[in-house]
Amino acid sequence: MIDSLRGKVLHKEPNLVVIECGGVGYACKSSMQTAAAVGAVGEEAFLYTHLAVREDEISLYGFASRSERTCFHQLLGVSGVGPKNALAILSDLSPDRFALAVAAGDPKEFTKTKGIGSKTAQRIVLELKDKVAKTVQTEGLSPAPVRIAGGAMEEAMSALLVLGYTQGEVAGVLQTLDPSLPSSELIRQSLMRLGKQMFG
Secondary structure: OOOEEEEEEEEEEOOEEEEEEOOEEEEEEOOHHHHHHOOOOOOEEEEEEEEEEOOOOEEEEEEOOHHHHHHHHHHHOOOOOOHHHHHHHHHHOOHHHHHHHHHOOOOHHHHOOOOOOHHHHHHHHHHHHHHHHHHHHHOOOOOOOOOOOOHHHHHHHHHHHHOOOOHHHHHHHHOOOOOOOOHHHHHHHHHHHHHHHHOO
16 A cells, blocks of 8 residues: 655646656646645655555545545545545545535535535535544544534534544644634644644
8 A cells, every 4th residue: 555655746737746756656646736735846745645446447646635635535435426526526625624514514515516416415414424423423422522612613623523533632632722713713723733743
């Protein structure tokens, strides 16, 4: 399994980044956001990756952040959503906006992406919200810790759980933030702090 790549950018397109590692050029299908985030041709870049192996094709997907790759994996788990649609959604929505749309139960955010109809959008919201609920239930946790109360805080908690963080990780960070902030800002600041914790 190729988990990540670090190397020189050889080529860029809106949905493709080619990175040279050890003399080999790896073509990574990507979202437009990732393609825009990596450096210019000739600069060094780092991508988290997902390797998909099928009978007739082997494809490598690249992501600028771990949270974007988590969103991609979750979208692939939704019936009727393939890699192409998943990348299209992630081209339109950043990981925090994606997670907030799921947490808020807002399928309209997904219908803005070309090729995503209302039924598919509703499935994305329903299936991913259910997964978060099941995770909380399986771990024997309450939907939100006692001190994480209020609409924006609860929305931020749900959104960060969608991104694959544990309730313990999220609660520790959210409790240090201003509860009067809007949920989108709580998510943004939490992702920054969680990223720093992960990489020291």
